[in-house]
Amino acid sequence: MAVTKRADARRNHARILEVAEAEVAEHGANASLEQIARVAGVGSATVRRHFPGRRELLQAVFARRIEALAALAAELADTADARAALTRWLEAFTDYASSARGMAEALVAEGLVDTDDTEACSARLTAAVAPLLHRAARDGAAAPEATPADLVTLVTGIALATEGRADAAGEARRLLRLTLAGIQTPA
Template structure:
């Protein structure tokens, strides 16, 4: 990539982080381009779709969730490891309003630019789930997508009540209690 194209790409991502944090995943692409000092055509050359831009913004976050899951696989308590990963997923998802819905939609759409990143993150969480199930700490009928749905429901609820800082933990505790075998 040419140096000027690389600078434009980096400026677009930097401004996208700010604008999407302020306006959510439906943020104005024109506003992002304007703040980056480029035309909308430049934005679309680098990111042909909104999902392509979101994927670029979220790639590091999803890679971090995968790495966190790998680290958690070494924890003694498989249930606590799964809960820690779900907590990080839920709290990270609140960074961008609408992200929980975008992630869940992407997991169902193999043509989405977000699909590969979301699927890799899902696979990492699945390894934690399977480990907890094999240890008898989680019901065998819990599906990997169920874990993602629960974490994203918590994130969506917390997104609606940003002043309640303990809401994530309380809701995750309540919901994960339902994952345990009876």
């Protein structure tokens, strides 16, 4: 029989993940577990009870962000304006990618996840954006030769190019807008 968590344990788990997500966005994969516990209003033992180590906590944060992006894509699938839906998802993905501050690379480098995990996340994002892109292409709002993998690569490249800048998220959004608008005027 599966053991269900008490209500306070579920709240603590959710709060720890919420705080960890913010701390990782601010400090990258080196976010302090003790700081996460402090901000979440729990003890370090509570954090370790829910997440025995840094690996489990960072994996949970990473998975939560990927699933949120997939859920957003599903939510946007019925938006009347295909261009607006695709743009909104790309902006959300860009915000996430620019705030992750090298999280995927750090997770792999530290042995916290392997390349299969990061490839699975990439595949999840590619599958999530595919319906939005295909609909936008069908409606003439996206280039028909663009692929979902192209979009994931573009946003990843933008995030890598802006990492470490004072306003990485703002710069990433600016570059995304420029990419979406294109840099050449009609001949």
